[in-house]
Amino acid sequence: xxxxxxxxxxxxxxxxxxxxxxxxxxxxxxxxxxxxxxxxxxxxxxxxxxxxxxxxxxxxxxxxxxxxxxxxxxxxxxxxxxxxxxxxxxxxxxxxxxxxxxxxxxxxxxxxxxxxxxxxxxxxxxxxxxxxxxxxxxxxxxxxxxxxxxxxxxxxxxxxxxxxxxxxxxxxxxxxxxxxxxxxxxxxxxxxxxxxxxxxxxxxxxxxxxxxxxxxxxxxxxxxxxxxxxxxxxxxxxxxxxxxxxx
Amino acid sequence: xxxxxxxxxxxxxxxxxxxxxxxxxxxxxxxxxxxxxxxxxxxxxxxxxxxxxxxxxxxxxxxxxxxxxxxxxxxxxxxxxxxxxxxxxxxxxxxxxxxxxxxxxxxxxxxxxxxxxxxxxxxxxxxxxxxxxxxxxxxxxxxxxxxxxxxxxxxxxxxxxxxxxxxxxxxxxxxxxxxxxxxxxxxxxxxxxxxxxxxxxxxxxxxxxxxxxxxxxxxxxxxxxxxxxxxxxxxxxxxxxxxxxxxxxxxxxxxxxxxxxxxxxxxxxxxxxxxxxxxxxxxxxxxxxxxxxxxxxxxxxxxxxxxxxxxxxxxxxxxxxxxxxxxxxxxxxxx
Amino acid sequence: xxxxxxxxxxxxxxxxxxxxxxxxxxxxxxxxxxxxxxxxxxxxxxxxxxxxxxxxxxxxxxxxxxxxxxxxxxxxxxxxxxxxxxxxxxxxxxxxxxxxxxxxxxxxxxxxxxxxxxxxxxxxxxxxxxxxxxxxxxxxxxxxxxxxxxxxxxxxxxxxxxxxxxxxxxxxxxxxxxxxxxxxxxxxxxxxxxxxxxxxxxxxxxxxxxxxxxxxxxxxxxxxxxxxxxxxxxxxxxxxxxxxxxxxxxxxxxxxxxxxxxxxxxxxxxxxxxxxxxxxxxx
Numbered sequence: 072x073x074x075x076x077x078x079x080x081x082x083x084x085x086x087x088x089x090x091x092x093x094x095x096x097x098x099x100x101x102x103x104x105x106x107x108x109x110x111x112x113x114x115x116x117x118x119x120x121x122x123x124x125x126x127x128x129x130x131x132x133x134x135x136x137x138x139x140x141x142x143x144x145x146x147x148x149x150x151x152x153x154x155x156x157x158x159x160x161x162x163x164x165x166x167x168x169x170x171x172x173x174x175x176x177x178x179x180x181x182x183x184x185x186x187x188x189x190x191x192x193x194x195x196x197x198x199x200x201x202x203x204x205x206x207x208x209x210x211x212x213x214x215x216x217x218x219x220x221x222x223x224x225x226x227x228x229x230x231x232x233x234x235x236x237x238x239x240x241x242x243x244x245x246x247x248x249x250x251x252x253x254x255x256x257x258x259x260x261x262x263x264x265x266x267x268x269x270x271x272x273x274x275x276x277x278x279x280x281x282x283x284x285x286x287x288x289x290x291x292x293x294x295x296x297x298x299x300x301x302x303x304x305x306x307x308x309x310x311x312x313x314x315x316x317x318x
Numbered sequence: 319x320x321x322x323x324x325x326x327x328x329x330x331x332x333x334x335x336x337x338x339x340x341x342x343x344x345x346x347x348x349x350x351x352x353x354x355x356x357x358x359x360x361x362x363x364x365x366x367x368x369x370x371x372x373x374x375x376x377x378x379x380x381x382x383x384x385x386x387x388x389x390x391x392x393x394x395x396x397x398x399x400x401x402x403x404x405x406x407x408x409x410x411x412x413x414x415x416x417x418x419x420x421x422x423x424x425x426x427x428x429x430x431x432x433x434x435x436x437x438x439x440x441x442x443x444x445x446x447x448x449x450x451x452x453x454x455x456x457x458x459x460x461x462x463x464x465x466x467x468x469x470x471x472x473x474x475x476x477x478x479x480x481x482x483x484x485x486x487x488x489x490x491x492x493x494x495x496x497x498x499x500x501x502x503x504x505x506x507x508x509x510x511x512x513x514x515x516x517x518x519x520x521x522x523x524x525x526x527x528x529x530x531x532x533x534x535x536x537x538x539x540x541x542x543x544x545x546x547x548x549x550x551x552x553x554x555x556x557x558x559x560x561x562x563x564x565x566x567x568x569x570x571x572x573x574x575x576x577x578x579x580x581x582x583x584x585x586x587x588x589x590x591x592x593x594x595x596x597x598x599x600x601x602x603x604x605x606x607x608x609x610x611x612x613x614x615x616x617x618x619x620x621x622x623x624x625x626x627x628x629x630x631x632x633x634x635x636x637x638x639x640x641x642x643x644x645x646x647x648x649x650x651x652x653x
Numbered sequence: 654x655x656x657x658x659x660x661x662x663x664x665x666x667x668x669x670x671x672x673x674x675x676x677x678x679x680x681x682x683x684x685x686x687x688x689x690x691x692x693x694x695x696x697x698x699x700x701x702x703x704x705x706x707x708x709x710x711x712x713x714x715x716x717x718x719x720x721x722x723x724x725x726x727x728x729x730x731x732x733x734x735x736x737x738x739x740x741x742x743x744x745x746x747x748x749x750x751x752x753x754x755x756x757x758x759x760x761x762x763x764x765x766x767x768x769x770x771x772x773x774x775x776x777x778x779x780x781x782x783x784x785x786x787x788x789x790x791x792x793x794x795x796x797x798x799x800x801x802x803x804x805x806x807x808x809x810x811x812x813x814x815x816x817x818x819x820x821x822x823x824x825x826x827x828x829x830x831x832x833x834x835x836x837x838x839x840x841x842x843x844x845x846x847x848x849x850x851x852x853x854x855x856x857x858x859x860x861x862x863x864x865x866x867x868x869x870x871x872x873x874x875x876x877x878x879x880x881x882x883x884x885x886x887x888x889x890x891x892x893x894x895x896x897x898x899x900x901x902x903x904x905x906x907x908x909x910x911x912x913x914x915x916x917x918x919x920x921x922x923x924x925x926x927x928x929x930x931x932x933x934x935x936x
Contacts, residue, residue: 073843073846077850083854087864089709090860092709093717233697243704244708391766414766414767421763430680430684438672439672440763445668445768
């Protein structure tokens with residue numbers, strides 16, 4: 072319930088801030104950077120998509136941490152099951168619950184905030200989100216590996232979350248600052264949000280967004296490969312040091 | 319209630335827990351029924367000042383729950399207790415001031431702090447000034463032989479060393495009453511011996527502390543305690559000195575038979591219990607005249623191979639089984 | 654049992670609170686990387702809000718904001734609100750999770766058998782969190798001065814400290830409430846997160862009270878953070894206040910007393926409940 076509702080409620084202060092700074096729900100200056108003057112839908116879409124970010128950052132690492140706490144981690148890692156299968160299982164479970172949250176949030180945005188969504192746009196948006204999820208869970212697998220070693224990884228995850236908020240267009244267009252724009256190119260969220268907003272807000276046809284979707288797909292492969300390598304490396308390291316059973 | 323002679327008095331203490339039947343899935347029928355569990359069921363207890371009093375019983379008997387009630391960690395549902403004259407319900411802070419306690423569990427200390435820092439922290443919670451705390455900590459670390467390790471983090475200590483620090487913590491404010499909940503649980507034999515000797519000789523005989531010790535090791539209770547209360551299913555079933563408890567068994571000799579394989583000793587002697595130890599069957603047969611049943615036992619052994627036969631005195635475990643029908647540890651079979 | 658403890662007991666409780674504070678510092682400093690991260694992270698926490706404001710304004714200033722508040726600098730306006738709201742974090746997470754942390758360490762029962770009331774631990778944690786937040790605030794002000802050229806009215810520092818102190822009284826009450834509730838809810842972080850979210854939604858952090866809808870304005874006026882943040886902006890960047898200053902001070906005191914009493918009552922009720930149910934050690 073919490074994750075279905077609160078990411079949307081967190082957007083409310085931005086609406087009031089907009090009211091105080093520009094006297095309404097539209098900003099021409101914002102439009103120059105974002106392609107749309109309507110910053111409320113911009114921020115709402117960022118909030119919806121960032122739900123996947125939360126679940127990937129906190130879900131996987133948290134799940135590994137709980138296995139460690141319950142004392143079952145050793146048995147999982149020592150079982151004949153392939154690690155990738157275990158991780159994919161966890162990722163699948165997390166992404167299913169995140170998708171339910173996202174669906175609820177979309178309903179709240181449509182009925183509560185007046186966001187409109189044509190039926191024909193649903194599929195391209197969903198496919199883009201699925202691509203995003205793949206990349207984010209690649210990163211999540213890396214974090215799961217880090218959790219094996221440093222146990223209390225929650226604060227590291229917190230920092231990564233902040234960095235994502237800072238360097239990707241969740242709340243504002245990345246063109247606001249050159250540094251933000253430079254760093255955002257390596258973040259999958261950037262391309263997913265550009266593509267989703269392009270379809271949803273700017274009524275761009277999907278073939279205008281192939282470049283962003285293509286880059287997103289490439290980043291997914293990179294993140295998944297990177298994530299699994301980190302996990303594999305960390306797992307070997309903790310098995311050598313005996314830190315698997317440590318709490 | 320004679321508070322001048324007794325350091326701990328419990329009257330009609332009852333502590334219940336609700337056990338809710340769970341559902342298999344989020345919605346659906348419940349598995350089983352809601353239950354009210356009487357973890358402590360009408361316990362009356364008096365521990366004299368300066369006494370080393372044992373609470374003996376198997377896992378789940380209610381010993382730890384009783385100790386938690388006395389230390390004010392749990393609120394009893396009925397009844398009350400006085401610790402050094404202070405009511406645990408009406409004046410819990412004063413009661414806690416009189417108590418030093420060691421509880422079970424690996425993680426009752428701050429693992430990221432040193433032994434010394436842990437003790438310094440708890441000393442402050444007991445209201446000791448810095449100077450007094452320093453003095454007490456130095457003294458206790460010396461007794462426990464932990465001076466060299468005092469500045470190392472608890473996470474690097476062995477289990478035995480952690481238990482020593484826990485005992486130091488219980489003693490830091492020099493309390494009148496000590497509640498020691500399974501103090502040797504999980505310790506290796508040498509540490510266990512040290513702890514037992516320390517409790518008996520140093521704390522009780524030399525310093526005159528009133529000690530309530532819970533254990534499921536009958537040897538420990540037998541060796542250390544002035545009096546023992548046997549607890550089972552939340553009730554105290556007997557209270558007396560170890561000697562008197564053992565004498566309460568009708569027969570003061572027991573034939574212990576160890577054999578490989580199962581033997582049928584049914585009908586021999588007055589009472590028989592058995593357990594398995596490392597693949598060996600151990601039978602304890604109570605009889606009025608043990609010599610008279612020996613030949614019967616050898617005959618009845620049949621295909622089982624007898625490894626040894628010993629005439630022994632009744633143990634507290636025999637007392638426990640005699641009183642409750644259950645074993646101190648694990649299952650028993652009474653015939 | 655007396656309603657108020659004796660002087661002697663109070664001295665002991667102060668000693669215990671300080672011991673709790675020092676213990677937390679010692680544990681925190683053992684996680685060096687985490688400590689540094691914890692100090693640096695709040696510095697970047699405020700940036701997304703500032704960048705959002707800048708993307709709306711197309712720069713630093715807003716004529717709409719100036720009309721509403723007398724302050725045209727939207728960047729400074731946004732920064733002030735968010736950095737002082739960090740104290741809400743200390744109440745909800747720092748204090749609110751004090752006892753939950755002890756459950757996590759496994760030491761909750763060990764400290765609950767000590768002869769000090771339970772609220773002392775929460776207060777000790779409050780002391781630690783407040784000092785922590787104070788240090789962070791200092792660094793945040795330095796960073797925003799360097800990066801955003803934020804200049805504050807130095808003469809306003811003393812009244813701001815008074816406002817922060819008054820706000821902290823209420824936040825201690827909130828911390829006690831959250832700390833108690835976190836003991837009975839297995840997912841206690843949700844209590845903290847919900848309260849934090851609701852208070853930040855109704856508090857005029859980066860905007861004046863006037864832009865809130867009437868219902869939210871009413872709720873906002875029940876929050877100590879509203880008076881504190883508005884007053885702080887008044888003293889540091891000369892924001893026109895929508896209510897008299899004296900009103901802000903008196904309401905902060907009244908809300909503070911009420912929240913502390915509520916916090917102690919809830920805490921006491923929860924304490925008895927967990928001791929009755931025996932769930933103290935359960936995580």
